[in-house]
Amino acid sequence: MLANTLVYGFVNSVILVLVALGFNLTFGISGVANFAYGAVYILGALLCWTFFNSVGLPYVLAIMLAVIITAIAGALMYRFVLLRIRGMVLSEVIATFGIGLALLELFKYLGFIGFEYSLPVFIDTSIDIGQVVIDMQRIFIVIIGIVMAGFLWFFTHHTRTGLRFRGIAQDERTALSLGINTDRVAMLSVSFGAAYAAIAAIVILPLGTINVEQGYSVLINALAVCIVGGLGSTGGVVLASFLIGYGQTFTVTYLESHWVMLVPLIAILAILVVKPSGLYGEQKELEERI
Amino acid sequence: MKRRRERIDRGIKARSGDLFALCSWREMLYLSTPRLLPIIGLLVLSFALSVYWQRVLLSVSVFALLAISWDILAQTGMISLGQALFFGTGAYLAGIMNHYWGWPPVVTIPLATFFGGLLCTGFLVPVLRLRGIYFSMVTLIIPLMLVRIIEATRIFGGTEGISGLAPLPSRWMELYLVIAALLATLFGFRRLMSSDFGLVLKGINDNDRSVMNAGINIYWFKTQSLFIASSVGAFAGAFMTHIYLFVGMPVFALDYSILPIAAAVVGGIGTFAGSVLGAFILVPLSEILRGLGGLRIVFYGVFLVLFTVAIPEGIFHYIQRKYHQVERWVEVEK
Amino acid sequence: MSPSPLLRIFGLSKNFGGVQAINDLSMELVEGELLGLIGPNGSGKTTAVNLITGFVKPTEGEITFRDRDITGWAPYKIVRLGIARTFQMVKPFYQLPAYKNMIIPLYSPRVKQMTGGKYGDRDAKALDLLEEVGFERDAFVAYKAASALPQGYLKRLELAKAIALNPDLMILDELFSGLSLAEVASIVPIIEKLRQEGKTIIMIEHRLKELFRIADRIVVLNFGEKIAEGTSDEVMESDAVKKAYLGAEA
Structure with missing residues (x-):
């Protein structure tokens, strides 16, 4: 029982990492809180589903196309909406929220609900870890989660574009004066965030069906992880994901599944009392928050 | 006879846009017409409309109240994405008092308004220190959580809700x-925000550090603003409970969060009148679009985006500006 | 017997994630004094002000005001005791006209305390205060939206907001920066008048010439540490100061 909880809690935590990375990436770099994130997540999954089932492409190709198109959608969203309201927090929140809402409700209206809307698992086997039986897809989730977090770290620390990302994250004006095209970098950051969301969706959703309602819970989970971890910090995301992830798994196992939704909220309230800047937050962030 | 064109506000505005010097009835009319318009309009509408559209007018007013409540929070620098919290709390409180204790609506509505405000303030006070989007995030989460709690604990009728509640005495x-509540809130809040207290709230939105630096405890002021806003929302909820004669989990639904924001944004933030105007545009529109079912929310979403990008000031500000620019012909004195 | 100091700072330190912004700073301030706080950019002057006014919590050390320990207090409580400051980056309440900007400090509990609960007409008081800092009475400028004011008036507005609180200690953070010589010359008399009224003032300045003329005492910071203290002349002669300002070779 306990071993089971520990293993599945680990998987659940990695799922949270995957879900939150994209949101965190976008916010950390361009300061845009993408409230359409949940919708982008579902968009990625549905695109993949369409390419695979309706168009009949090979699965790998379908995945790649879905990720690329989602990334482009993110870039377009920045170019045509966010660019015009950059810096006005109120407008950014409302516009992205509006986009997310419109997309999700549109999917619902178009009838993307039901069991047939599910993505196939990558390899349909399961293996044993100790006494715990775990399916291959969950192993994939863990591997891909680690790879994506690692890639993000490598990308932002060791590539030219990544360093630019960090440049504008720290001070947009200075970055601007150093010849970094901050609008382009911000557009890339939204686009990257969208791609991350699509990848997360395609890896995670084979575990169940593509449920449009999940768009909302994904957004909430991403928000909770980022508030607890400290927005913009990858280390914080990982730590917060594990806190909340294990919290949720233990709640399901030892209490009741209905209370799972409460775990993120309690985590947020607790972190506000203990360390208002978030687990990995710095002074700059504290000033933004309170 | 020579004539020339002259702006109708000529000679009325003194120094700044919000100081007026009036010396005739006509000049008085210039200021009072736009203010009398909603009063007369609402009264006339209440007579002229069919029973069906009277119901629509009811929900227009309720959403206008929620939009006003959102607006006052926004003016204090708190962007709420969860007006449903206020609405739902008021609705449930009224329902509980009526169902379990058998209190009539005359008692439940005022009590639910007050205690609903208190309760919501209590929910949000712990996160009041959060600024900007951090606050928004939490307000988005809380109503969704409350639904889960009700579902999990099966309190207050659980997923079924409470039905068979007492109605108000008559349709009129x-x-x-x-x-009455809408007009009182509209004019009351406009008054409040131009008072010195309201200026402090606006100051918090502009630059909270500078307000703190005046020796003012901004958290206390934010709490007060929160209480005022959530009471209004709770009133709307309590009122609707006694219209639907039912209260259940849908009162925490996203509709009650998103439509008020849409109304305020479309109408124009910061005037309350804009929120009311927005509700008057969007709610009937959604009635007409009723046949589209789920697509309605899609429309709200699109509206939100279009207006924030294209007309960020909102319709009301636009009309207001045009009104002040209206010109009339005057004779040139020889 | 010397009077007990108005403000006493002892062993104050602050580090931001490994960067030592203020290191073991101690100083005292006597009532009625005008202290100039100078130092090269990044030497920790503004951090020192933030620490005194409670906007930043110190890592170590103690601050007392009128023998009362105010270390780590919330900013609004410190203001109520009678310490007011201006910000280096002036950010007025942009939505409001200039004179309405003054309503907010006039709404302060501090003002209520001083006037015994009788505020009178805040608008009138606001205009009086603005006139005191050089807004021409009966001109349009006081009614203009704060977002439309030129820098010189913004600085005056910032100063007026601090004066409105009727503080015992005023901390002016780079009040003169970005102003022309003529504008500085017109503000100096206002500060001299405040001194005559018995206010204690700390001024952070880069405009050393003007500062040295009016300051009683100068404290020089570099890398978060106090490197010199004394009258204007003494500080000018100090080797440590020359080194800090002109570089190591000098």
Whole structure:
């Protein structure tokens, strides 16, 4: 029982990492809180589903196309909406929220609900870890989660574009004066965030069906992880994901599944009392928050 | 006879846009017409409309109240994405008092308004220190959580909700109660925000550090603003409970969060009148679009985006500006 | 017997994630004094002000005001005791006209305390205060939206907001920066008048010439540490100061 909880809690935590990375990436770099994130997540999954089932492409190709198109959608969203309201927090929140809402409700209206809307698992086997039986897809989730977090770290620390990302994250004006095209970098950051969301969706959703309602819970989970971890910090995301992830798994196992939704909220309230800047937050962030 | 064109506000505005010097009835009319318009309009509408559209007018007023409540929070620098929290709390409180204790609506609505405000303030006070989007995030989460709690604990009728609640005495009473509440809130809040207290709230939105530096405890002021806003929302919820004669989990639904924001944004933030105007545009529109079902929310979403990008100031500000620019012909004195 | 100091700072330190912004700073301030706080950019002057006014919590050390320990207090409580400051980056309440900007400090509990609960007409008081800092009475400028004011008036507005609180200690953070010589010359008399009224003032300045003329005492910071203290002349002659300002070779 306990071993089971520990293993599945680990998987659940990695799922949270995957879900939150994209949101965190976008916010950390361009300061845009993408409230359409949940919708982008579902968009990625549905695109993949369409390419695979309706168009009949090979699965790998379908995945790649879905990720690329989602990334482009993110870039377009920045170019045509966010660019015009950059810096006005109120407008950014409302516009992205509006986009997310419109997309999700549109999917619902178009009838993307039901069991047939599910993505196939990558390899349909399961293996044993100790006494715990775990399916291959969950192993994939863990591997891909680690790879994506690692890639993000490598990308932002060791590539030219990544360093630019960090440049504008720290001070947009200075970055601007150093010849970094901050609008382009911000557009890339939204686009990257969208791609991350699509990848997360395609890896995670084979575990169940593509449920449009999940768009909302994904957004909430991403928000909770980022508030607890400290927005913009990858280390914080990982730590917060594990806190909340294990919290949720233990709640399901030892209490009741209905209370799972409460775990993120309690985590947020607790972190506000203990360390208002978030687990990995710095002074700059504290000033933004309170 | 020579004539020339002259702006109708000529000679009325003194120094700044919000100081007026009036010396004739005509000049008085210039200021009072736009203010009398909603009063007369609402009263006329209440008579002229069919029973069906009277119901629509009811929900217009309720959403206008929620939009006003959102607006006052926004003016204090708190962007709420969870007006449903206020609405739902008021609705449930009224329902509980009526169902379990058998209190009539005359008692439940005022009590639910007050205690609903208190309760919501209590929910949000712990996160009041959060600024900007951090606050928004939490307000988005809380109503969704509350639904889960009700679902999990099966309290207050669980997923079934509570039905068979007492109605208000008459249809006219329903209508005039909510119209009176709307007008009182609209004018009251406009007054409040131009008072010195309101200036402090606006100051917090502009630059909270500078307000703190005046020796003012901004958290206390934010709490007060929160209480005012959530009471209004709770009133709307309590009122609707006694219209639907039912309260259940849908009162925490996203509709009650998103439509008020849409109304305020479309109408124009910061004037309350804009929120009311927005509700008057969007709610009937959604009635007409009723046939589209789920697509309605899609429309709200699109509206939100279009307006924030294309007309960020909102319709009301636009009309207001145009009104002040209206010109008339005057004779040139020889 | 010397009077007990108005403000006493002892062993104050602050580090931001490994960067030592203020290191073991101690100083005292006597009532009625005008202290100039100078130092090269990044030497920790503004951090020192933030620490005194409670906007930043110190890592170590103690601050007392009128023998009362105010270390780590919330900013609004410190203001109520009678310490007011201006910000280096002036950010007025942009939505409001200039004179309405003054309403907010006039709404302060501090003002209520001083006037015994009788505020009178805040608008009138606001205009009086603005006139005191050089807004021409009966001109349009006081009614203009704060977002439309030129820098010189913004600085005056910032100063007026601090004066409105009727503080015992005023901390002016780079009040003169970005102003022309003529504008500085017109503000100096206002500060001299405040001194005559018995206010204690700390001024952070880069405009050393003007500062040295009016300051009683100068404290020089570099890398978060106090490197010199004394009258204007003494500080000018100090080797440590020359080194800090002109570089190591000098």
